[in-house]
Amino acid sequence: KQEVTQIPAALSVPEGENLVLNCSFTDSAIYNLQWFRQDPGKGLTSLLLIQSSQREQTSGRLNASLDKSSGRSTLYIAASQPGDSATYLCAVKGGSEKLVFGKGTKLTVNP
Amino acid sequence: NAGVTQTPKFQVLKTGQSMTLQCAQDMNHEYMSWYRQDPGMGLRLIHYSVGAGITDQGEVPNGYNVSRSTTEDFPLRLLSAAPSQTSVYFCASSGLDRNNSPLHFGNGTRLTVT
Numbered sequence: 103k104q105e106v107t108q109i110p111a112a113l114s115v116p117e118g119e120n121l122v123l124n125c126s127f128t129d130s131a132i133y134n135l136q137w138f139r140q141d142p143g144k145g146l147t148s149l150l151l152i153q154s155s156q157r158e159q160t161s162g163r164l165n166a167s168l169d170k171s172s173g174r175s176t177l178y179i180a181a182s183q184p185g186d187s188a189t190y191l192c193a194v195k196g197g198s199e200k201l202v203f204g205k206g207t208k209l210t211v212n213p
Numbered sequence: 214n215a216g217v218t219q220t221p222k223f224q225v226l227k228t229g230q231s232m233t234l235q236c237a238q239d240m241n242h243e244y245m246s247w248y249r250q251d252p253g254m255g256l257r258l259i260h261y262s263v264g265a266g267i268t269d270q271g272e273v274p275n276g277y278n279v280s281r282s283t284t285e286d287f288p289l290r291l292l293s294a295a296p297s298q299t300s301v302y303f304c305a306s307s308g309l310d311r312n313n314s315p316l317h318f319g320n321g322t323r324l325t326v327t
């Protein structure tokens with residue numbers, strides 16, 4: 103059974119800092135890994151999708167990497183801003199129809 | 214571009230009552246799904262559909278029914294509400310290539326069962 107873990111559960115940083123969020127998964131037989139952002143009281147917004155054959159994806163100040171063999175992904179946020187404060191979730195898709203989600207990392211960027 | 218629209222945003226039910234959570238998407242996505250999000254449990258898949266007329270069970274289907282008569286709509290029915298169904302419910306959809314299409318979420322329905 104696939105399990106997805108995100109550490110730490112919460113992270114607080116000063117504005118302008120570069121930071122890394124971690125995601126690990128137990129079964130390396132995945133089709134893709136997605137990173138989402140969730141603001142309080144809102145749904146999830148897809149940030150980046152990395153296919154199993156890819157090593158990384160970039161969008162603006164965000165860079166996500168994938169190492170299938172070690173079961174790890176990282177989300178790198180450059181020059182963090184208070185508007186980046188949110189909960190970040192990763193999810194992996196295997197052969198079944200469901201995405202398996204981690205429980206998220208709650209990020210607070212302090213002005 | 215509305216994306217995925219869920220109604221209502223909030224709902225309070227008494228135990229035993231039934232209701233339908235509505236979900237509509239305007240992106241012509243074939244894949245649609247329902248998740249519930251609970252503190253400490255993360256997101257869990259309830260039901261999903263890979264196209265009109267086709268539905269299947271997810272991880273936690275008991276107490277819920279779905280149907281998919283059109284590509285756009287995927288309602289979730291609670292047959293007889295129980296306090297254990299108090300949760301935030303999210304509808305999500307994605308394109309034909311589900312392995313490489315990002316999942317789009319609605320803003321959720323917060324349900325309380327008393």
